[in-house]
Amino acid sequence: MIDKKEILDSYHFRHACKVFDANKTITDEDFNFLLEVARLSPTSFGMQGVKLYVITDAKTKQNLKPLCWNQNQIDSCSHLVVFTTKTKDLKPNSEWVKDRFAERGLNDAMQKAYLNRYESFHNEGEFTKDIYQWGSRQAYIIMANMLSVAATIGIDSCPIEGFEKSNVEKYLDIDTTKEQVSVITAFGYRVNPQSIKNRLPQDAIVEFIR
Template identity: 50%
Template sequence: MKNDFLKSMDFRHACKVFDETKKISNEDINYILECGRKSPSSFGMEAWKFLVITNKELKAKLKPECWNQAQITTCSHLVVVLAGIESAKLESGLPKKRFSRRKMKKEMLDMYLSIYSEHLKKTLSSDENIYAWTSKQTYIAAGNMMSAAAFIGIDSCPIEGFDKDRVEEILKLDTTKYQVSMLLPFGYRINEQSTQVRLPFKKVVEFID
């Protein structure tokens, strides 16, 4: 099992062009998205949403705003990873709902809400600061989705190269609620993978006994 997972890590690469003739099955894309949904997040807030785009016209409209990268239109499924804004705010009532799922007593719930508000006082002071925090959380989900995809032989490519304002405008997003964190195309490679280059283990890992 360990080797199987490592093999999927070797398989995974930033796919530059997908095979437009191949489509991901509903079962497989749901598996990938479920691995994203089950990912950990700070305070368990799950301040994210995944828009799954298969509409060719919409992908074509997004492409120029994404540096004309071929992945946007050649992929089978384009997942737009959104970072939550409103859901992180105490006044939305959602943090309380998230904590309440743990079936705790009122005193404990109040304590968690107090810790949340105090620890994140600066973070929660503006939408810009909230985005900086919640967008980081989305990368955990995105990493798990890419790993899950690779494990079942599906390619991906995380994309940060895009005009955020234009993409949000095209998608008609209410940016007080959600903002775009990244675009994550999934599909099947059309070309052979280039050799994966990584630093040696000892250059990256240091054990402190």
């Protein structure tokens, strides 16, 4: 087991880094480790209907910067990740969804039961009807795991919602009938010390129902 203090130390180390050292690059080994964390992250129904566009090219980062509120993280980071969620393929009864269930080695009756549950979950679910919103929530889970684990190996990061979605999609030539951008994250190494952590006390966000 990993020491609890070490884990919490890494949560204190992680902060929304505003500017990275543009001369420091994350090694392939470290970044592949973070990509493996992404791959192993949980998603609803285990669908993994996401894609991570990993951008290391300086020109591409510079071109994206004005589409991301001119934030300095965009072109100073080592690796910029644009998370998209599938839209078309995640719809109930798509061939892609059928393949995902078929891969599990379930018998025909079980596969059918899963497909029916998936269909009613999306067609009748109170908070799951919008495939883009649902898929994006899965992308955020993956992103959150990557941010936390990055901190455990001394890699800084910044989650980014400050961007113009349709312009980023246009620039990256994303076919929005099939996938759409959910969130962006920058990874690299800080240049400035982090600011003081500002958090509500636990009892402001937690209520036990016993």
